[in-house]
Amino acid sequence: DTGVSQDPRHKITKRGQNVTFRCDPISEHNRLYWYRQTLGQGPEFLTYFQNEAQLEKSRLLSDRFSAERPKGSFSTLEIQRTEQGDSAMYLCASSSGRNNEQFFGPGTRLTVL
Amino acid sequence: AQKVTQAQTEISVVEKEDVTLDCVYETRDTTYYLFWYKQPPSGELVFLIRRNSFDEQNEISGRYSWNFQKSTSSFNFTITASQVVDSAVYFCALSEEDSWGKLQFGAGTQVVVTP
Numbered sequence: 660d661t662g663v664s665q666d667p668r669h670k671i672t673k674r675g676q677n678v679t680f681r682c683d684p685i686s687e688h689n690r691l692y693w694y695r696q697t698l699g700q701g702p703e704f705l706t707y708f709q710n711e712a713q714l715e716k717s718r719l720l721s722d723r724f725s726a727e728r729p730k731g732s733f734s735t736l737e738i739q740r741t742e743q744g745d746s747a748m749y750l751c752a753s754s755s756g757r758n759n760e761q762f763f764g765p766g767t768r769l770t771v772l
Numbered sequence: 773a774q775k776v777t778q779a780q781t782e783i784s785v786v787e788k789e790d791v792t793l794d795c796v797y798e799t800r801d802t803t804y805y806l807f808w809y810k811q812p813p814s815g816e817l818v819f820l821i822r823r824n825s826f827d828e829q830n831e832i833s834g835r836y837s838w839n840f841q842k843s844t845s846s847f848n849f850t851i852t853a854s855q856v857v858d859s860a861v862y863f864c865a866l867s868e869e870d871s872w873g874k875l876q877f878g879a880g881t882q883v884v885v886t887p
Binding site: 694759760766 | 815
């Protein structure tokens with residue numbers, strides 16, 4: 660399977676714990692995006708990378724959120740001191756250019772108890 | 773402010789009926805891109821179409837067609853002769869010149885096709 664992959668697919672954690680998600684983009688894609696989707700809503704942009712450079716961060720991305728793409732390949736999204744409001748589906752996407760279609764992964768569903 | 777509005781929350785049709793999904797967008801940019809994505813019950817977003825602001829030609833792909841009208845800032849999507857497999861949530865999205873690559877999604881329209 661050469662699509663975008665995300666790990667884990669599901670994560671249940673207790674409030675206050677830290678969690679980290681991983682995204683592996685399509686191999687030749689230089690752009691990688693993170694979105695968050697809550698029930699009944701469209702995905703909301705969080706941040707994106709071009710190669711290893713993080714080019715934009717949404718105001719939704721509080722200080723508790725950090726994303727990295729150290730070698731321009733896979734990316735991680737960490738949430739520190741999780742809150743119940745962080746419960747959502749976290750989606751990763753990649754593209755081969757700035758206006759090309761973004762291919763989405765299956766998402767990581769986070770539940771904060 | 774919401775830049776992409778999908779006013780229809782849910783549309784229910786019987787198989788073989790046509791269904792049109794509305795999308796209205798808002799931007800001050802002259803160059804922008806519009807997209808449609810499908811999210812089936814499995815959850816993974818599937819790309820359907822990309823259209824740039826300079827190309828107002830309507831497009832048809834099989835049973836899918838898109839009507840882009842800059843004058844009304846609309847990019848509507850029609851499924852002809854719907855099938856049960858078309859049941860999904862459909863999202864319209866906008867990418868603007870000052871933030872290329874960042875997709876701004878509407879709230880989505882749930883399409884339910886019954887046999």
